[in-house]
Amino acid sequence: MDNNGIKDNLRPPAAKKIKTDNFGITAILSDDYKKDITLMQVHSCEVESKQQLQAVIKELALKLPHFQHLKRVHERNVLICPSDDIKDTLEQHLQLHQISENVLKTLCRNVNVIEVPASSAKLRVQYEQMTKYWPCKFHPDKYAESLQNGSNFTVSQRAYHKRMAELLWKLSKDVNDGQNVGICVDPRRPSIVAIAGDGSSHQHCVMWLVDHVARSQRGGAWQTDQQFVKDEPHTKSTLSGLPQIFYDYLKQDAACQDLRLGAELPRREEQQPQPEPVEDIHADNLCKYGPYLCTGYDVYLLREPCLMCSMALVHSRVKRIFFLERSDNGALASKFQLHAVKELNHHYEVFQFTM
Amino acid sequence: MATFMEDALVEARRARDAGEVPVGCVFVHNDKVIARGGNEVNVHRNATRHAEFICIDATLAYCREKRLPARQVFSEISVVVTVEPCIMCSAALHTLAVKEIIYGCENDRFGGKTVIDVAAVVGQQINITGGVRADEAMSLLKDFYKGENPAAPPVAKKKK
Numbered sequence: 001m002d003n004n005g006i007k008d009n010l011r012p013p014a015a016k017k018i019k020t021d022n023f024g025i026t027a028i029l030s031d032d033y034k035k036d037i038t039l040m041q042v043h044s045c046e047v048e049s050k051q052q053l054q055a056v057i058k059e060l061a062l063k064l065p066h067f068q069h070l071k072r073v074h075e076r077n078v079l080i081c082p083s084d085d086i087k088d089t090l091e092q093h094l095q096l097h098q099i100s101e102n103v104l105k106t107l108c109r110n111v112n113v114i115e116v117p118a119s120s121a122k123l124r125v126q127y128e129q130m131t132k133y134w135p136c137k138f139h140p141d142k143y144a145e146s147l148q149n150g151s152n153f154t155v156s157q158r159a160y161h162k163r164m165a166e167l168l169w170k171l172s173k174d175v176n177d178g179q180n181v182g183i184c185v186d187p188r189r190p191s192i193v194a195i196a197g198d199g200s201s202h203q204h205c206v207m208w209l210v211d212h213v214a215r216s217q218r219g220g221a222w223q224t225d226q227q228f229v230k231d232e233p234h235t236k237s238t239l240s241g242l243p244q245i246f247y248d249y250l251k252q253d254a255a256c257q258d259l260r261l262g263a264e265l266p267r268r269e270e271q272q273p274q275p276e277p278v279e280d281i282h283a284d285n286l287c288k289y290g291p292y293l294c295t296g297y298d299v300y301l302l303r304e305p306c307l308m309c310s311m312a313l314v315h316s317r318v319k320r321i322f323f324l325e326r327s328d329n330g331a332l333a334s335k336f337q338l339h340a341v342k343e344l345n346h347h348y349e350v351f352q353f354t355m
Numbered sequence: 356m357a358t359f360m361e362d363a364l365v366e367a368r369r370a371r372d373a374g375e376v377p378v379g380c381v382f383v384h385n386d387k388v389i390a391r392g393g394n395e396v397n398v399h400r401n402a403t404r405h406a407e408f409i410c411i412d413a414t415l416a417y418c419r420e421k422r423l424p425a426r427q428v429f430s431e432i433s434v435v436v437t438v439e440p441c442i443m444c445s446a447a448l449h450t451l452a453v454k455e456i457i458y459g460c461e462n463d464r465f466g467g468k469t470v471i472d473v474a475a476v477v478g479q480q481i482n483i484t485g486g487v488r489a490d491e492a493m494s495l496l497k498d499f500y501k502g503e504n505p506a507a508p509p510v511a512k513k514k515k
Contacts, residue, residue, distance in 0.1 A: 201415060201425070202447050202451065207403060210401055210403055211401050214399055214400040214401040219398070219399045220399060221399040221401050221404050222412075266400075293402050294402075306446065306450075307442065307443075307446040307473065307477060308443050308444075308447045308450065309443075311441065311442040311443035311446065311465070312402070312403045312443050314442075314465070315402035315403060315441075315443060316402045317402070329478075331446075331476060335476055336471075336476045341470065341471055343470050344470070345464055345465070
C-alpha cells in the first residue's frame with residue numbers, strides 16, 4: 001500500500017510531461033485573416049432591364065470606381081457607392097461626380113441600402129461567408145490557407161518544432177529556474193545557433209539571444225560572467241553563440257544527442273551587407289550572403305515577447321517566431337500584433353505551440 | 356533641456372564617422388549628462404545596439420558605481436536623442452519610465468510614436484517633445500543613406 005502511495009505521489013510530475021498527441025502549431029495571423037468578416041452599408045439599385053446595365057457599369061467604373069473586391073453587378077442589381085460617401089441625397093452625389101443624365105435617372109429609380117463585405121477575402125472561409133452577402137472576387141492564396149489550417153509544415157518540420165518546444169520547457173526548468181528561455185535555429189540544417197536565458201532590468205531573454213547570435217558572427221556587445229563554448233581551430237561552424245551551461249546540458253541529455261549545434265561562420269567580412277540589407281523577399285538572403293544578424297533564422301521562446309523584444313526581432317530580421325506561453329505584456333498576440341503593422345520594413349511569421 | 360541636443364548631435368556625428376547610422380543620444384540627470392552614445396549596430400553585429408540602449412546600459416553602470424537606485428534615477432532622466440526613438444527603444448524607455456523624451460527628427464519607418472502608439476501598448480505615459488533641431492538630425496541621416504554602400508547587394512537598389 002505504502003509503495004503504491006509513493007508511486008502515486010510520483011505521478012504528478014510525470015504527468016507534467018508534454019503530451020505528444022495534442023501538440024499543435026497555430027499561426028498568429030493578422031486581423032485581415034480573421035474568420036469574422038466586416039460589412040459596410042452601400043447604396044445599390046435594381047435596374048429595370050439588363051440592357052441598361054452596360055452603360056451604367058461603364059460610367060460607374062469610370063466615375064465612381066469603388067468595390068474593387070466585389071463584383072459590381074448581381075443579376076439586375078448594381079452597386080453605386082458606399083452609403084457613408086453620400087452627404088446629402090444620392091442624386092446630388094451622382095451629379096457631383098458628373099454622372100450623365102440618363103444613367104442618373106436609371107440609378108435613382110429602385111434604390112436599396114444593403115450590406116456588403118467591406119474588404120477582400122484572404123481565405124476561403126472568409127470568401128464563403130462573404131458571398132452570402134454579395135458576389136466577391138477571390139484569388140486563393142495557397143500559402144495563407146496552409147498557415148490557417150496548419151498544413152504548412154511537413155511531418156519532419158513539425159517534429160523538429162515539437163522538439164524545440166520540449167527543449168524550451170526543459171531548459172527553463174532544469175537550467176534556468178523556470179525563467180524565460182530562447183533558442184535561435186538556422187532552419188536550413190536545422191541547427192541550434194544560440195541559446196539564452198533571462199537577465200535583469202531591460203536585459204530580457206530575447207535581447208540576450210540576439211547578442212548571443214552576434215557572438216556567433218564575431219560580435220556581441222554585452223559583458224557577462226557566463227562562459228561560452230570555445231570553437232576548435234579550423235572549424236566549419238561555430239558554437240560561440242552557446243553558453244557553456246546550456247551546451248553541457250544538451251551534451252549530457254540522451255534525448256538531445258542527435259541535435260545539430262552551431263552556426264555557419266560569417267562570410268568574408270568585406271562582403272557583409274551593411275546597415276540595410278536587401279528587401280527582396282523572394283531570395284533567401286541567408287543562403288546568398290551567409291549569416292547577417294538573424295536573417296533567415298527561427299527563434300523559439302518559452303514566453304511571448306514584449307514590445308521591446310518583438311521589435312528587436314524585427315530589427316534582427318528573424319524569419320519566424322514560435323512561442324509556448326502567452327504573456328500579459330506580449331506584443332505578438334496578447335497586447336498587440338507587431339507583425340501585422342504594415343509600415344515596418346521587415347515582417348516575420350508568428351506561431352504559438354499548443355499542447 | 357533642448358540645449359543638450361548639441362551633445363546628442365556630437366554623438367550622431369561620431370557614429371557616422373565610425374560607419375554607423377548617425378543617431379546620437381544623451382541621458383540628462385540633474386542638469387548633467389550621465390550617459391552618452393551613438394549607434395553601435397555594425398561594430399557589434401547586433402541590430403539592437405541603438406544609441407538609446409548604449410545610454411541605458413551606461414546609466415545602469417553609473418548607478419552601480421555610484422550606488423544609486425536605478426529605478427529612481429531613470430524616473431529623473433531626460434532622454435535627448437537626435438531621431439525619434441524606434442518602437443524597441445521607445446518601449447524600453449516607457450518600461451523604464453524615464454521622465455521625458457526630447458527628439459530631433461521623426462522616424463516615419465519605425466518610430467515609437469509616429470508608426471504605432473507605444474505608450475498605449477506598454478501602458479505608461481511619458482512627456483515626448485519632437486522637432487528639436489530636426490533639420491540637422493535629418494540631414495545627417497540623408498547624407499548617410501545617400502552614400503553608396505559597396506557591400507550592398509545590387510538588388511537593393513530601387514528604381515527611381
